[in-house]
Amino acid sequence: MVKSNLIISLTILTLIFLLSGCNFSKQQPEESPPPDSSEEHESEVDDEQSEEITGESNEKEEFITLPEEGLQKGDEGEAVRILQEFLNELGYSIAITEQFDQETIWALTDFQLQQDDNMEVTGLYDQQTKDSLELVTVGDIEIKPGSALSYEKNASLDEETVELANPYEILALVNKKHALPADYIPDDLVVPDVRFTFVEDNPKKQMRKIAANALEELFAAIDEEDLDLFAQSGYRSYETQDNLYTSYVTTYGEEEANMFSAKPGESEHQSGLSMDVTSPDVDYRLITDFGDTEEGKWLQQNAADYGFIIRYPLGKEEITEYQYEPWHLRYVGIQAAKEIMEQGITLEEYLGEN
Ligand SMILES: [Zn+2]
The missing domain is CATH 3.30.1380.10 (Muramoyl-pentapeptide Carboxypeptidase; domain 2)
Known part of the structure; x- marks a missing residue:
């Protein structure tokens, strides 16, 4: 009995030692951290956070930010290029010409024709069109490029007359x-x-x-x-x-x-x-x-x-x-x-x- 009591006591002591040893080894860095470890820790957190932010913004940047100003036939420059790139992101494959050309008008018209009756079909890039294009980026609208109006060039009717491929544009x-x-x-x-x-x-x-x-x-x-x-x-x-x-x-x-x-x-x-x-x-x-x-x-x-x-x-x-x-x-x-x-x-x- 005495022997077995001794064994139990030793076992308990060993357990206490092991447990306190575990505690000790766990607590030690917190109780006496190396001088620059907290800085390291913070900078690690910063890296993690910035990775998260970068990850998030990458997701959002899949779609280009659309121009604020209205655009129409004949306009040219940076804003038109951005719009053309955006339309290509939606699945249109128009040439990036930086000119509000017939292909650009076609893509916008086709897009507008696929919206509900409240959408004005104009071939222009206006506020209403911008708002709807943005709804595609958040998944609220789905479109099929070219399904409402297929892209064609104006066809010749005779020597001096062509037939308009896009009769909808304003x-x-x-x-x-x-x-x-x-x-x-x-x-x-x-x-x-x-x-x-x-x-x-x-x-x-x-x-x-x-x-x-x-x-x-x-x-x-x-x-x-x-x-x-x-x-x-x-x-x-x-x-x-x-x-x-x-x-x-x-x-x-x-x-x-x-x-x-x-x-x-x-x-x-x-x-x-x-x-x-x-x-x-x-x-x-x-x-x-x-x-x-x-x-x-x-x-x-x-x-x-x-x-x-x-x-x-x-x-x-x-x-x-x-x-x-x-x-x-x-x-x-x-x-x-x-x-x-x-x-x-x-x-x-x-x-x-x-
Ligand atoms: Zn008239």
Whole structure:
């Protein structure tokens, strides 16, 4: 018994020694740390933290930070390059040209067409587009590049006319050398809430939503001046233009008809971005005298503030290939409209296509 008690006591002592030895060896560095060990420790923590931060920021930098300013056709430089690189990150494979070119416009248009109905399809890089592009980076939006609009170059219709591959863009040039596709019908046509020269329902009351909203603002502003502006004719389908042109050619001959009427596909009215307007002072007719009315003069001065231009100005007939039409408004967006109207140029000149 005594022997076994001794063995138990020795075992306990050994255990106590071992345990305290363990404690000792564990505690020693904390009780008497080497002079610079805490610094080392801190710097280790710093390294770990900075690695974490770097890791996090690398993840975020998979997507480029988008430019803050709006961009559109004809713009060039660093901001455009960043936008192009971003679009390529999304899966578009466009050339990095630093120019807001047709490929860039195509990628943006295709992206916009894949968003919900609230997205304005413009081919511009604006705040709404920027916000949606950013939603892709956080996984809130998924897109399939090219699924809404495949990239094509403008196809030749004949020796001097091409067919626009992207009829959606707000700065699309539609004229006798640039035609809209025969099957292009804007899918966001609405009737603007403005005064018309007639009351019945008619497809020609329609415009694309972005232009209709802008026209409503223009009318609200001109109403403040107690002027009497009336809308007359907006959207016109390819078929309607075809019938109209054919009847003009029958009546006036082709050469004369071409001075005031567009061939099917070549009318801006098919784009849904144009509206003919008039006033009581010219008996609601579409005649050049409208330019001298108070309403006509007001438009010349103020239409650009709402994104509209007088598309066929006086003295530019050789460029536009149309007579002066002070009644024909075309929506191009506020930035382009101001530059065009302030400089007294045509859309052709603005886009370098004259
Ligand atoms: Zn017109």
